[in-house]
Structure formats: C-alpha cells, structure tokens
Amino acid sequence: MVLLYSSIAAGVSAVGVLPLLRHDRIPVVAIGWANALASGLMLGAAFLLLSASLDYEAWIGGVGAVLGIVYVWFTHAAAGTEELDLNRLDERADVYGYKVLLVNTLHSAPEGVAIGGAALVSLPFGIFVALAMAVHNIPEATALSAILRSRGVRLDNAAGLAVMTNVTQVLLAVVTYAVVSAAPGALPWALGFAVGSLIYLVLAELLPESYREAGHTTIAVLTTLAMGAVVLLGDLAR
C-alpha cells in the first residue's frame, strides 16, 4: 500500500510538466506561486505529523525534528547547495542544472519518511499525506522542468527526470514503513524527523525565492490557504 501510494505521489510529478506544453517559458511569478502552494502543503503536512507525534513523548519528536533539520542543513552544506537559487531560468552554467536535480532528489527523502511515518499512524492518514505530497510534487516538477526546458532538455526527458528525482521518496517511504513496523518504538522519531526536515525545506528552499518572484502578500496568502486546507482535511482524515 505504502509502495503504491508513494509511487503515485512520485508519478504525479509528471503532470507538472503539462503547463510547459502550452507555454514555452513559464513566467517567473507563476513559479513563485507554485512554490508558495507547495510550502503551504508541506507546512500543513508537518503540522499534522507534529500533532501525531505529540501522542508520544514530546521530547522524542523534538529530538527527531532537530535531527531532521540538521540532516537537510548538512546535505545542503555537503552538496554546496545551501545558497542555491532554485528558480533561475536564465542561469546558464552547466553545474547549475545538475545541482538543481541533486537538490530535488535529496529533498524527496524527508517527504518519503513523512509518508511512511504517517501510514503507520493510520492508513487513511498515510494516504492523505501521500496525496498532499503528490499535489506538492506537481508545482515542484513544473519549476524543475521549466529550468530543464530553458536549458534545452526535451519535454519528455524533463518529465522523466522530474519523476526520477522523486524515486527517493518512494524508496524512503517503503524503508521507513518497513523499519518502523519492525520497531514500533521508532515511530515518534520518524515523525519528528519528517516534521523538522519538512519545515527546514520550506524555510530554506521554497519560501526565500518565492518572495523575490511574487509579492509578499500573495505568497503569504497562498501559503496560509494551502496550509489551512491541509490541516483541516488531514484532521478529518485522522
């Protein structure tokens, strides 16, 4: 089940390429909006996982969250991508394209942990988080493929790469599910890890660029709306 739903979440990212069929260049404002929506979805998912982790010892979730934050911070630092601007359509350097792909691949890992952990809280909750991640993958893939397109990558290849960057998500969803079902005590740790890394991702990758590309108010409204919707629906799903 976890395999199925996380695969759907990864596969859906191909849909993100569709807007590029119609338009040769996506306006940079639209990428800002897409990232704002993605931020809201991730913050909402982080909130739901957090409130699930509070059913256990809160400090475990807290330590897990700090580990998640440090993990993402460290992978960025190690990959030399911590100051990477994810939406620069006009950047020509070869290494930029690879770095964007790398970041997107690393970034899918915590999303996988989130899906796997949520599925262990309850199946409907896991499906819901997988859906939220699927919806979030669409604008992410749009931004990614817009960058790839502007560098002359073919559209079908861009779609393929967008899906590939999310394979880590499927892998980690399944691994998290397997490991935590074998050792149930690990659940609050996994939940905390997902919470911390999702929040850090939003703050370090998604929001800073969005602000530059679209107005502060637009970004804040879109993010809060998406977050509110996820929290409400997720709360009903639990």
Add this chain to the structure above:
Amino acid sequence: MHPVLLVFLYGTVTALATGLGALPFLFFRRLSPLVVALANALAGGLMLGASFGLIVKGTDYGSWQTLAGGALGVVFILATQRALAGRELDVGAARGADARQMVLMVIVMTAHSFSEGVAVGVSFGGGATLAAIITIAIAVHNIPEGLAISAVLRPRGVSVARCAGWSVFSSLPQPAMAVPAFLFVEAFRPALPYGIGFAAGAMIFMVLVELLPEAYEDAPKPIVALLVSLTLVGMVLFQQYL
C-alpha cells in the same frame, strides 16, 4: 478571596510575565541589519511554534471553527496593513516600514491575547482546582511572546524598558477576557475554537508576510531557516512541558 478577583489576579500575573521577555535584550548593544534579520527570524520561529500549539488545541474543539477563525485572522492582518499603509507613522525614532512593522506586531500580539484570555477563563471554569498551575503555565508561556515582541521592537530603537512595557500591554487582554469567560463559561466555550484559530491565523500570516521576507533580505538563507525551525521546535516542546 472572591473567585472572580482571583481569576483577575492570576490573569494580571500572566500579563506581567510577558514583560520578562524583554530582558535578554539588555545584553544587545549593536543593532546591525543582520541582528534585525536574526531577531525577525527568532520572533518568527516563536510565533509559528505558538501557532502550531494553538491549532492542536483548537482542532480538539472543532476543526472547521478553527479554520474559519484562522481565515478571519488573515483578513484582520490584511485589513490592518491596509489601514496603516495610508498613514505616515512615527514611532519614536522609527518611521516608514519599520514603524509599520512595530505597530503591526503590537496589534497582532495584543489581538491574539484576547483568545488566550478566553482560554484561561474557560479552563478555570472547567475546574478551579488547577488554577494556580494553569496560571504558572500561561505566565511562563507568555515570556517567549514578550521575547518575540521585543525582538521586533528593540532592534528598531525602542528602549528595553519600553519593550517590556509593550510586551505587558500586549497581554492585558488576558485578565480582561479571562473574567467574563470564567463567569460565562457556557457562552464562551463555543467561541473558543474561533478565537484560537484567529490567533494562530493572524500570527502565521504576520510571520509570512512581514517577518520572514525581511529576514531573508539581510541574513543568509540557511541561517534564517535554521533559526526559525529550531526556535519553532523549541517553542512547541516548551509549551508541551511547561
């Protein structure tokens, strides 16, 4: 002591505790743009953490009501921003964007205290035996809120004493609302999820629309992200255990 007087007294103690949040700024002298940016990030993390805690509570009373309250909170900030945009603001030495941000911060935190006051009153009504413990909990939890306010005011040139004063001011609605909420628990209880949602929505929106964008301008992204996310986690744990 008369129970109403007691609730009021406890409410006042919690309000005064907010002023303690200004104290760490006694040790800050240099106030460069980087310090302002980091203080914004700190305030942002504290407010996001507080909002997460509030939403957990709000959804226990009713998810839809909390969401509706949250939407109201967002609209409230947008309206306040619009109202402030038309005026020339002079707050002490600050003007323009700085002044607007300070006024907005005090308004947001004060507005959010109304629903906290209701929460205090309703919880007292639910059994006065735990009154002292609840008071201590809320008083302690107010300190980081004072810290958040001071983090916005102090780098913009407000003295520490005034930071403490505005922090206390922002919590005055707590005793003011706690008493009627305690007296008319049954009438106030249904309003609670709306109020909690309002407080959370207003704080989250304030962070997203004012504090974060400015923090990103003057400080490196990874530092802002680390500071906000770690403060957020710290705040959630703080509220869980105290």
